[in-house]
Amino acid sequence: MDYLQLKKEVIEHSKKIGIDKIGFTTADPFTQLKERLITQQQLGYQSGFEEPDIEKRINPELLLPKAQSIISIALAYPSKMKNAPRSTKDERRGIFARASWGKDYHDVVRDRLKKLEAFIIEKVPEVKVKSMVDTGELSDRAVAERAGIGWSGKNCAIITPEFGSYVYLGDLISNIPFPPDTPIEDQCGSCTKCLDVCPTGALVQGGQLDSTKCIAFLTQTKGFLPEQYRTKIGNRLYGCDTCQTVCPINKGKDFHFHEEMEPDPEIAKPKLKPLLTINNRDFKEKFGYVSGSWRGKKPIQRNAILALAHYKDETAIPDLIALMHTDPRPVIRGTAAWAIGKIGHKESIAELEKALNKEKDEEVMEEIHKGLQFLND
Template sequence: MCNSAKGGRHLVSLETEIKTFAREVGFDVAAIGRADPYLRARRVLESRRTKGHYPAFTEPDIALRCDPKRLLPSARSVIALGVSYRTAHRPRATRAGRDPKGQLSRYAWGQDYHPIVRSRMQSVIEFLERRVPDLEAQAFVDTGPPVDREVAAEAGLGWYGKNACLYVPGYGSWVFLGEIFTNVELRPDPPVSLDCGDCNRCIRACPTGAIIEPFHVDPNRCVSHLTQMGGSIPKELRPAMGLKVFGCDVCQEVCPWNRDAIVADRPEFQPLPEVGTAPSLIGMLTMSKGEFQRRFGPTAAAWRGKKTLQRNAAIALGNSRNPAAVPALAKAVCTDPKPVVRGSAAWALGRIGGNEAYAALLQARERETDPGVLQEIEDALQQIRHATNTPAPPPPPEAPSPLPRAGG
C-alpha cells in the first residue's frame, strides 16, 4: 500500500487519495486492480470468435485486449473508473402523429462521453505525476483495446449482469467506463459479490433473442449492434428494431438493479436540445450533412455517420406503419445517393403499404440501377400486393420526371 503525508497529518493511502480525487474531477466510482492478464476473458472471447459472436467494432487481437502489459509493459496496477450517465428523463418515442419519433439509447442523449472521460482520466494521471516519481501511465476509454467491463470487474468496480453489462453498486449499468494502467504498485480492491440470482428478465425481454444464454450476447442479433453495423440490416431482424435509431436499452430498462439506480443527472449527459430523447424520424431521414453535424455531431451517435442513422430512421419509419412518413420515404427511395438508404426506404414503404407507397415504389423501380435496391423494391411491391390481394401491374412506360435517376 502506498501512503502519503500532508502537513504532518496522519498518513493517507495513495489509493484513497486517487479515489477521492477521481470523484472531485467528475467520476462517480473508482476501484483498483492488479495488472495481471485477464485469462477468463481471453478464453471467453476466443470461444465467441469460433462461434461467430465476436463484436465487429472491437480490437481483433484478443491477446492484446486481455493483457495490460502488452499495452504498458511496466504496468503493475489498474485504476478502473466510472461515471453515471443516468438522468431523470424518460424516452418518448411515438408512432402516431404527423412527426413520429424514434428511440435513442440513453448513452447518446447528451454530449459524447469519450472526450469527457478521457479528459478526466488525464486529470487523474496528472494528479499521480505530482505524487509519484517516474510515473508511467496509459489511459483508455471504450474505443481502446482493453475489455473495459472485464477490467472493471476484476478491479472490484462491479459485476456482470446476465445481459453482459457491467453493474456498479448503486449506479446500475448506466455507467461509462475508463481505465488507467500504471507502473505504480497499488493495493487492489476486493471483487463485488453481487449477482442476478434467478432473474432472467433481460433474457426474456430482448427483442431479437440476442441473449442466447446468461452472459452471452450474440452481436449479430443485438439491436444495439444492428443500429451501428455497416451495410444492410438483415430483413428478418428489422421489425424487432421497432423505433430504435441508435442503440438499445431494453435489457437494461427491465433490470431490477437499474430500477432504483442513482439518478446522477450530470449536466453534460442531459439530452441535447437539437436531438432530445426521441428525435424526429422524418427529420433524421431528410437531414442534410450540416444538419447531421449540428444535431448529432456532439453526441456518441455521430461516429457511424449520417448514412447509418438515415438507414435506421427509414427502418423505424417502416415499423411505425405511419402513412405520414410515405412522402419522405418516397423521396428517399427515388433520390437518396446512398443505396442502403434507398433500399431501407423501399422496405419501409412496403411495410406501411397503401396506394401512395405502391406508386412511389413503381416510380423508384423505373429509376433504380443498383441490384440490391431493386430487390428491396420488388420485395416491397410484393408485400403490398400480398396484403391487398392486388395483381402485379404491367411495367409503366418510361416517362420524364423532375426527380433525378438514382444510381450508386
C-alpha cells in the same frame, strides 16, 4: 513509498474531479477472459469493432511495459429524460439509447482520466500511465469486474450496487503497485429478465452475447439491415436499452451528477421525418457531439426509415418516395422502398413500379420487389 496511503489520496481526489466510483486491480493477465474471447471469435459472435489482437485485450503489459496495476473508474449517467417530447401521429420520433445522451461519453470519461493522471503524476513524477475508454484494447468490463466496480450481469453489462448498469467505464494502467480491491459477488441470482426480453435473442445465455444479433450493434451498421431484424428495431435510431430497463437492479436508478451528460430532448428523441433529408453539415452541427453520431448520418437515416415503417406512418410516404427515386445511396433507396410497402398504402404501387423500371442496383431492386409484395398480398 506508502502505496496504501497514495491509493487513499487518489480515491479522495477522484471524488473532487467528478468520478462516481473507483476501483483498483492488479495488471495480471485476464486469463479467463482469453478463453471467452477465443470462444466468441470461434462462434462468430464478435461485432468487428473490437481490438483484433486478443493478447492485447488480456495482457496489460503489452500496453504499458512493467504495468503493475489498473485503476477502473465509473461515471453514472441519467436513465430518465426531463421534459421528454411525445411522439404524435403527425410527428413520429425516434430514440437514441441512454448511453448516447448528452456529450459523447468518450470525451467525458477521458476528461476525468486526464485529471486523475495529472494528480498521480504530481504525486509520483516518474510514474508511467496509459488511459483508455471503451475503444481501447483492454476489456473495460473485465477490468471493472476485477476492480470491484460491479459484477458482470447476465446482460453482459457491469452492474454496480449504487448506480445499476447506467455507468460509463474507463481504465488507467500504471506501474504503481496499488493494493487491489476485492471483486463484488454476482447478484443476478436466478433472474433471467434480460434474457427473456432481448428482442433478437442476442443474449445467448447469461453473460454471453452474439453481437451480430444485438440491436445496439445492428443500429450502427451501414449496409442493408437483415430483414429478420427490421421489425425488431422499433423506433431505435442508435443503441438499445431493453436489457437494462428490465433489470430489477436498475429500478429507480436515475442520476444527474454531470451536466454534460444531460440530454437535449430534441437530439435524444428527434423527429423522424426531418432526419430523412438532413444534410451532412446540419447533421454534424446538430448530432455531432453525441456518441451515437460516430458512424455518420447514413445508419441513423436508415433506422429512421425503419422506424417510420414500424409506425406505419402514411404521412412519411411522400418523403420515402422521394428518397427511393433520388437518393444516391442504394441502402437508403432500398430501405425506403421496403418501408413504403410495409406501411401498406396501396396508392404507392405505381411509384414502386416506376422506381423498379429505372433502378440498376440489384439489391435495391430486390427491396422494391419486397415492397410490392407487401402491397400486393
